[in-house]
Structure formats: C-alpha cells, structure tokens
Amino acid sequence: xxxxxxxxxxxxxxxxxxxxxxxxxxxxxxxxxxxxxxxxxxxxxxxxxxxxxxxxxxxxxxxxxxxxxxxxxxxxxxxxxxxxxxxxxxxxxxxxxxxxxxxxxxxxxxxxxxxxxxxxxxxxxxxxxxxxxxxxxxxxxxxxxxxxxxxxxxxxxxxxxxxxxxxxxxxxxxxxxxxxxxxxxxxxxxxxxxxxxxxxxxxxxxxxxxxxxxxxxxxxxxxxxxxxxxxxxxxxxxxxxxxxxxxxxxxxxxxxxxxxxxxxxxxxxxxxxxxxxxxxxxxxxxxxxxxxxxxxxxxxxxxxxxxxxxxxxxxxxxxxxxxxxxxxxxxxxxx
Amino acid sequence: xxxxxxxxxxxxxxxxxxxxxxxxxxxxxxxxxxxxxxxxxxxxxxxxxxxxxxxxxxxxxxxxxxxxxxxxxxxxxxxxxxxxxxxxxxxxxxxxxxxxxxxxxxxxxxxxxxxxxxxxxxxxxxxxxxxxxxxxxxxxxxxxxxxxxxxxxxxxxxxxxxxxxxxxxxxxxxxxxxxxxxxxxxxxxxxxxxxxxxxxxxxxxxxxxxxxxxxxxxxxxxxxxxxxxxxxxxxxxxxxxxxxxxxxxxxxxxxxxxxxxxxxxxxxxxxxxxxxxxxxxxxxxxxxxxxxxxxxxxxxxxxxxxxxxxxxxxxxxxxxxxxxxxxxxxxxxxxxxxxxxxxxxxxxxxxxxxxxxxxxxxxxxxxxxxxxxxxxxxxxxxxxxxxxxxxxxxxxxxxxxxxxxxxxxxxxxxxxxxxxxxxxxxxxxxxxxxxxxxxxxxxxxxxxxxxxxxxxxxxxxxxxxxxxxxxxxxxxxxxxxxxxxxxxxxxxxxxxxxxxxxxxxxxxxxxxxxxxxxxxxxxxxxxxxxxxxxxxxxxxxxxxxxxxxxxx
Numbered sequence: 001x002x003x004x005x006x007x008x009x010x011x012x013x014x015x016x017x018x019x020x021x022x023x024x025x026x027x028x029x030x031x032x033x034x035x036x037x038x039x040x041x042x043x044x045x046x047x048x049x050x051x052x053x054x055x056x057x058x059x060x061x062x063x064x065x066x067x068x069x070x071x072x073x074x075x076x077x078x079x080x081x082x083x084x085x086x087x088x089x090x091x092x093x094x095x096x097x098x099x100x101x102x103x104x105x106x107x108x109x110x111x112x113x114x115x116x117x118x119x120x121x122x123x124x125x126x127x128x129x130x131x132x133x134x135x136x137x138x139x140x141x142x143x144x145x146x147x148x149x150x151x152x153x154x155x156x157x158x159x160x161x162x163x164x165x166x167x168x169x170x171x172x173x174x175x176x177x178x179x180x181x182x183x184x185x186x187x188x189x190x191x192x193x194x195x196x197x198x199x200x201x202x203x204x205x206x207x208x209x210x211x212x213x214x215x216x217x218x219x220x221x222x223x224x225x226x227x228x229x230x231x232x233x234x235x236x237x238x239x240x241x242x243x244x245x246x247x248x249x250x251x252x253x254x255x256x257x258x259x260x261x262x263x264x265x266x267x268x269x270x271x272x273x274x275x276x277x278x279x280x281x282x283x284x285x286x287x288x289x290x291x292x293x294x295x296x297x298x299x300x301x302x303x304x305x306x307x308x309x310x311x312x313x314x315x316x317x318x319x320x321x322x323x324x325x326x327x328x329x330x331x332x333x334x335x
Numbered sequence: 336x337x338x339x340x341x342x343x344x345x346x347x348x349x350x351x352x353x354x355x356x357x358x359x360x361x362x363x364x365x366x367x368x369x370x371x372x373x374x375x376x377x378x379x380x381x382x383x384x385x386x387x388x389x390x391x392x393x394x395x396x397x398x399x400x401x402x403x404x405x406x407x408x409x410x411x412x413x414x415x416x417x418x419x420x421x422x423x424x425x426x427x428x429x430x431x432x433x434x435x436x437x438x439x440x441x442x443x444x445x446x447x448x449x450x451x452x453x454x455x456x457x458x459x460x461x462x463x464x465x466x467x468x469x470x471x472x473x474x475x476x477x478x479x480x481x482x483x484x485x486x487x488x489x490x491x492x493x494x495x496x497x498x499x500x501x502x503x504x505x506x507x508x509x510x511x512x513x514x515x516x517x518x519x520x521x522x523x524x525x526x527x528x529x530x531x532x533x534x535x536x537x538x539x540x541x542x543x544x545x546x547x548x549x550x551x552x553x554x555x556x557x558x559x560x561x562x563x564x565x566x567x568x569x570x571x572x573x574x575x576x577x578x579x580x581x582x583x584x585x586x587x588x589x590x591x592x593x594x595x596x597x598x599x600x601x602x603x604x605x606x607x608x609x610x611x612x613x614x615x616x617x618x619x620x621x622x623x624x625x626x627x628x629x630x631x632x633x634x635x636x637x638x639x640x641x642x643x644x645x646x647x648x649x650x651x652x653x654x655x656x657x658x659x660x661x662x663x664x665x666x667x668x669x670x671x672x673x674x675x676x677x678x679x680x681x682x683x684x685x686x687x688x689x690x691x692x693x694x695x696x697x698x699x700x701x702x703x704x705x706x707x708x709x710x711x712x713x714x715x716x717x718x719x720x721x722x723x724x725x726x727x728x729x730x731x732x733x734x735x736x737x738x739x740x741x742x743x744x745x746x747x748x749x750x751x752x753x754x755x756x757x758x759x760x761x762x763x764x765x766x767x768x769x770x771x772x773x774x775x776x777x778x779x780x781x782x783x784x785x786x787x788x789x790x791x792x793x794x795x796x797x798x799x800x801x802x803x804x805x806x807x808x809x810x811x812x813x814x815x816x817x818x819x820x821x822x823x824x825x826x827x828x829x830x831x832x833x834x835x836x837x838x839x840x841x842x843x844x845x846x847x848x849x850x851x852x853x854x855x856x857x858x859x860x861x862x863x864x865x866x867x868x869x870x871x872x873x874x875x876x877x878x879x880x881x882x883x884x885x886x887x
Contacts (some may be wrong), residue, residue, distance in 0.1 A: 008748075011747065011748070112700065113698035324706075326712050
C-alpha cells in the first residue's frame with residue numbers, strides 16, 4: 001500500500017457473504033426436515049443460474065470475472081431467491097428469477113454495491129406479478145414426498161391445485177372474507193401450526209437462529225432486524241388488541257411467511273437498505289408496515305418484497321434526513 | 336479524582352506490538368559523521384539561519400532564530416563545524432527538500448554555557464520566549480510550537496498530559512514515562528503554571544502498567560494518573576480529552592476554548608530540560624522496531640540521518656521499506672538519508688510478513704463497518720461515494736474536514752478500500768478549488784474596482800464640468816445688470832478687439848526678423864549703396880531710364 005494505514009483487519013466482502021450463507025444453514029436444515037429436500041434442488045439450480053448469469057454479464061461488460069464470481073454475493077442472492085420462492089416452483093421459474101436478480105437488478109445498475117433495489121426482492125416481485133398462481137402455491141409440512149417435489153420442480157408444468165394449497169397468510173386473508181369467519185375459526189384449518197403455517201414456523205425458527213449468528217459475528221447490526229420485527233409486532237399487536245376476531249396476533253405475523261427470513265437476511269442487505277442507525281430503524285419499520293398492510297388488505301400472499309422495494313426508493317431521503325451527529329457537533333444533519 | 340471515564344465512539348484494537356521494544360531502556364544513539372538539521376522544525380515555520388559554513392558551533396548553540404508567530408529556534412545538536420547550508424530531502428512522504436544546516440561533529444559533544452531558567456522570576460511572556468528560543472515543539476508528532484499552544488495563560492482549567500501512545504509498535508513515550516517520570520511531571524508543573532490550570536491529568540493506555548505505576552509513584556497527589564482503555568486512537572488529542580473529561584472538541588476548535596489543554600509527555604520532558612537546565616531541545620527518544628533483530632529506544636540527536644540509526648537495530652533481510660511513525664498514521668520514508676526531526680517518534684522496518692500488501696480493492700457494499708469504527712463519528716462510506724463522484728461540496732456537508740485521518744475506517748473495511756486516501760484526495764481537491772476560487776475572487780474584485788474607479792472618475796469629471804458651467808452662468812447673471820445697456824457693451828467689445836489687434840500688430844512689427852540685421856559694416860555699407868542707387872533710380876522718373884546695362 002502506498003499510504004497509511006499499513007495494517008488491516010483480516011476481513012473481506014467474501015467473508016461477509018460466506019457468513020451470511022453459513023447463517024442460512026440452520027433455516028435450510030429445518031426446511032429440509034419439515035418440508036422436504038426439494039429445496040436443496042432449488043438452491044442448486046439457483047446457485048448455478050446465478051454464477052452463470054454473473055459470468056455472462058461480466059463478459060458482456062468486459063469486467064474481470066474471477067474477483068466478482070468469488071465474492072459470494074451472487075450466491076447470497078441465489079439462495080435468498082430460492083428460499084423465498086415456493087419450494088415446488090418449476091426449475092425455469094427459479095432460473096429466470098435469479099437471472100433477473102443478478103443480471104437485471106444488480107448488474108444493470110453497475111454491479112455489486114451499486115444497485116438501489118434488493119435483487120432478490122426485485123426478482124420475487126417480478127415473478128409474483130408475472131406468475132401469480134405458480135408463486136402462490138406452498139406445501140405444508142409432510143404434504144409432499146421428495147419424488148413429487150422433484151417431479152414438480154423439474155417437470156415444469158403440473159396440475160397445481162391437486163397437490164398444493166395457499167400459505168397460512170393467504171388462507172387467513174381469504175378465509176376471513178367468508179361471513180361469520182374469525183381468526184380463530186380459520187386458524188383451526190389444517191394449514192396452520194402452533195404459531196404460523198404448519199411446518200413453516202420451524203423454518204422461521206431456523207432463520208432466527210441464523211440471525212442471532214449474524215448479530216453475534218457483527219455481520220449485521222441490530223437496528224434492521226429489531227426495527228422490522230418490533231414494527232411488525234407493534235402494528236399487528238395494536239390491531240389484534242382492537243379486534244382479535246379480524247386481525248391475527250403478533251406471534252402469528254412474526255412466525256408466518258417471510259418475517260424471520262426478511263428480518264435477518266433480506267432487510268439487512270447493506271447495499272440497498274438505509275445505512276444510518278436511525279435510518280435503519282425507519283427503513284425496517286417501513287418495510288414491516290407495508291408488509292402488514294399487504295398481508296391484511298392486499299392481493300398477494302406476502303408483502304415483504306413489495307415493502308422492501310418501496311422502502312429502497314426512500315433510502316436516499318431516509319439517509320439524508322437521519323445523518324448522525326458528528327463528533328463535537330450539535331445537531332445531527334449535515335449543515 | 337476522576338469519577339468515571341467517558342468513551343469516544345468507534346475506535347479499533349489492532350495488535351499492539353509493543354512488547355518488541357517496550358523492554359528496551361533508552362540508550363543514547365552514537366553521533367553520525369554528519370548531522371543534517373532542518374531549519375524547519377516546527378509546523379509551518381522555517382527558522383532564520385544564524386550560522387555560516389566553516390563556523391564552529393557548540394552543542395545547544397542557536398543556529399536558527401525563530402521567525403514569525405509560529406517559529407521556534409533551532410540548535411546545534413552537538414559541537415562541531417558547520418559544513419554546509421543547503422537544501423536536503425526531509426522526512427516527509429513527498430521527500431521534498433528543505434533548507435538544512437549540515438554539521439560535522441567534533442566528537443567532544445561540548446555544551447554551550449547554559450543555566451537554569453527561573454520562570455517564576457522571569458514572568459510568563461519571558462518564559463514563553465525562552466521556550467520558543469529553546470525550540471520546544473509538541474513531540475507527539477504534530478510539532479506545534481508549545482509557546483503558542485500555552486495560549487493566554489487563563490481560562491484553562493485542566494492540563495492533560497498525553498501518555499496514551501495508542502499507535503502500535505511505538506514505545507518511546509512508554510520508556511520515557513518509566514525512566515523519567517519525575518522530570519516529566521516537573522515539566523508538567525511548569526506547563527500547568529503557564530496555562531494557569533487547576534488540575535493535571537495524565538492519560539496512559541492501560542497496556543502500559545509499568546509507565547502508569549512509575550508516573551503514579553512520581554506524581555503523588557500532584558496529578559491524577561488515569562489508565563485509559565487501550566483503543567486506538569485513544570491518544571488522539573480530542574479523543575483523549577473526551578475520555579478524560581467528557582468534552583468534545585469540534586473541528587476547528589482548540590482545547591483551550593473548552594478549558595482544557597493537552598501536551599505530550601515528551602514535550603513536558605523537554606520543557607523540564609529547558610527550564611531546570613536551560614537546555615534547548617536537541618535530541619528526542621526514537622523507537623526502532625519492526626522487522627529488526629534488536630528493537631529498542633534511542634536518544635537520538637536531531638539531524639541524525641535515519642540510515643545511520645538503522646544499524647543499531649539490525650534490520651532483517653526481508654525489510655522492504657521503512658515507516659516513520661506508526662502503521663496507522665505514519666508514512667513510508669521515500670529515502671533513508673533523511674534526518675530525524677522533532678516529529679520522529681518511531682522508525683519501523685516493514686516487511687511483507689509484518690505489513691502484507693493489501694488485497695485488491697473490492698466494491699463498497701455499504702456495510703457500515705467504517706462508520707462504526709470512525710472516532711469522529713462520520714459516515715466514511717458516504718464521504719467515499721461523494722469523493723468518487725467528485726461531489727466535494729456534498730463531502731464537505733458531510734463533515735469531511737472532521738476526518739482526522741486516523742485510518743480506522745480503512746483498517747476495518749472488508750472491501751479493502753483505501754478510504755483515507757480518498758479523503759486526502761478530496762481535501763486536496765477542495766483546497767485547490769478554494770485557492771482557485773480565491774484567485775478568481777481577487778481578479779473579479781480587481782476588475783470590479785477598476786470599473787468602479789472609472790465610473791467614479793467619469794462622474795467626478797462630469798460634476799466638475801457641471802459646477803464650472805453653473806459658476807460661469809451665475810457670474811454672467813451677476814455681471815449682466817452691472818454692465819448697463821446692450822449697445823454700450825457692444826462698443827466696449829469692439830474697442831477691446833481693436834486694442835487687441837493693435838497689440839498684435841505691434842508685436843508682429845517688433846518680432847519681424849530681417850535678413851539685413853546683424854551684418855558686418857562693409858556689407859551694410861554695400862547694402863546702403865545699393866539702396867541709395869535704387870532710391871535714386873526710382874526718384875529720377877517713372878519711365879525706365881536707359882542704362883549702360885540695358886543697352887543692347
């Protein structure tokens with residue numbers, strides 16, 4: 001190095017990304033145990049597609065491929081895409097989504113560090129708008145054996161309603177539209193477990209463990225996950241207390257859908273999230289509020305992806321308005 | 336006593352590497368064959384040279400006089416002969432030259448006559464002048480003149496002695512505190528009197544228990560010796576003040592503005608030598624460490640070429656460059672014939688094993704590690720993005736100039752971005768633009784003033800003419816009734832014209848030059864004869880008279 005400092009902490013972007021991948025493993029393990037090993041096939045498809053897509057666009061952009069391919073960021077995107085998609089989507093849907101995430105949402109904006117939108121969430125939103133039926137079919141625990149899962153993933157087309165159902169969140173929302181329905185009556189249905197969707201609450205617990213790992217290794221700060229989970233609990237809690245017949249409990253919201261994956265692995269994407277401590281809280285709370293609104297009143301089974309994209313748009317403003325106080329200065333904002 | 340310590344945000348804990356040299360007592364380094372003493376030994380001021388080549392000097396003799404408000408004197412570090420006064424490269428990353436006095440030591444190391452200075456009898460101003468003339472500057476690395484920093488002598492409640500020494504590898508202050516604690520505190524007592532401080536606090540990082548013990552034993556109840564957590568950059572002046580007093584001193588402000596002033600322990604020791612013995616600052620303690628066989632601490636004469644020191648420590652074969660200062664804020668020496676100056680606290684032999692080359696730069700992922708490490712509580716990654724985009728105005732808005740270039744951000748960055756280099760670049764660009772802007776402003780002001788001056792002169796001229804015209808008019812208006820009726824005035828005018836014409840005619844007659852003036856009598860006689868003949872011819876008749884000349 002030409003100039004000071006001449007010493008550096010042994011750290012790298014690659015190490016950050018590998019830590020994130022490692023932290024996903026408990027969730028993946030519980031996923032395999034509860035839902036089935038089909039997810040591993042999806043993860044493999046997504047990983048291959050991400051690396052191939054990254055290599056292709058780096059060649060198109062005439063950029064050196066080795067450093068970018070080995071930084072692990074494409075794999076993180078790929079795994080998040082696979083984990084937030086239903087585990088039985090056909091292979092081409094996963095592939096297409098990952099290519100949109102890596103080549104479109106990431107590289108068209110300039111590559112790692114430059115993208116204003118979370119790539120995995122951009123792919124999720126694109127796909128749920130383009131293929132709402134395929135993207136809304138989630139199996140409950142023990143519903144499908146590995147052979148069936150494999151057949152669904154690799155087969156490409158199928159009779160959807162014969163083997164799968166909607167998510168717990170979706171079931172709840174549609175169930176509540178019936179006359180005389182209440183949260184309690186709908187939750188008695190088979191799709192629900194002790195906290196969230198049957199089987200899925202275990203997966204959420206696995207993500208929570210991974211999140212604790214990320215916090216312990218200082219890969220993420222507490223602001224984003226705590227801001228997200230606290231805001232989700234607060235808003236759902238307030239409505240649940242006001243009308244428990246119409247609104248599900250905070251526990252249900254925290255254990256359902258992508259809440260835990262979102263809290264620790266998705267809103268925490270450093271590139272596209274807010275960066276100041278207060279800004280992170282605002283950003284995460286915004287995502288949680290939008291997600292809750294879509295869960296309760298929207299047309300989609302889950303709202304975190306839309307929440308993330310909408311809040312991504314607000315990040316420059318949030319960051320500007322939440323600049324922390326500088327040492328020795330009174331008042332927080334840049335003057 | 337101090338109830339509790341405060342903390343500053345951020346900071347890092349790099350491997351201290353103090354044990355290599357901390358055990359080595361201070362020994363005097365041998366004198367080199369030639370000493371190269373820069374006349375610039377304090378920040379932004381070069382001393383006026385007082386010696387000539389060939390002159391013999393004694394140790395401690397003044398060879399440069401303080402010039403300007405930030406100047407301090409420079410002294411011969413040993414007895415010998417001035418060989419040359421010439422520009423030599425200095426210990427600076429640029430390797431630029433500065434004017435130096437080159438002295439060949441005579442080996443006797445004979446002191447100039449010096450005696451203790453009674454600062455109480457002399458008074459404050461004389462004492463400050465004495466410190467200036469003893470060449471006392473801050474030995475923590477900034478070499479700010481101490482007599483300037485001692486300020487007004489009132490309004491400062493707390494004096495802090497900085498013994499934190501937070502940079503890895505450096506142990507010169509540690510050894511000084513262990514070995515010369517009483518002298519340091521005696522110097523601190525003088526400083527305390529000079530700034531009128533009530534309390535004296537010594538801050539030492541807790542990884543130097545021997546120094547803390549030595550200073551506590553020497554201080555008694557005179558000073559509070561406080562162990563501060565070892566967290567780089569705890570030795571930064573503003574960080575140490577924050578830890579010890581809770582006061583945050585913003586960019587552009589001095590400790591004195593907040594009732595607290597901070598001096599390095601080495602400076603206090605130099606003040607003690609200057610007061611108790613009348614000795615000017617001619618040497619300092621330098622740590623030699625890194626990839627060397629014998630790390631140690633040496634009392635080195637100012638002006639000793641660094642290459643002459645290196646043999647003392649025996650650098651290992653894998654040494655690829657030498658750093659002056661610590662690895663966080665020091666710099667690689669561009670060459671080794673540069674002299675030790677008052678800022679030289681440490682020379683580190685660097686090897687790829689100790690200081691591996693940085694991995695290639697990766698894209699910033701805004702992970703925020705830098706913001707968490709920044710002791711100035713900045714958002715370094717934002718400053719980096721602004722600097723990269725050459726959006727320097729925005730960088731300034733985000734307090735770029737609060738950056739103390741401590742290097743914490745670059746140390747923690749997982750993308751291996753040389754953040755401090757980006758900030759130095761941005762600052763340099765802003766300074767260059769300010770200079771350009773100042774020049775443009777000056778040019779515009781000159782232009783505008785010229786326009787203003789021209790306008791003013793035009794207006795003044797117009798005003799003068801208008802005034803004159805008004806005066807004439809008013810005069811005429813006054814004269815008109817006094818001069819009677821109009822024809823009389825006309826007659827007077829005619830008479831005036833006639834008189835003027837007559838005067839002109841008379842003048843013409845008097846000044847008319849003839850070619851017959853000033854002739855000799857013979858020629859005059861001839862002319863007279865010719866005239867007479869012509870007159871006669873004219874008088875004899877209107878008809879031409881036949882003359883012998885005219886007969887044909």
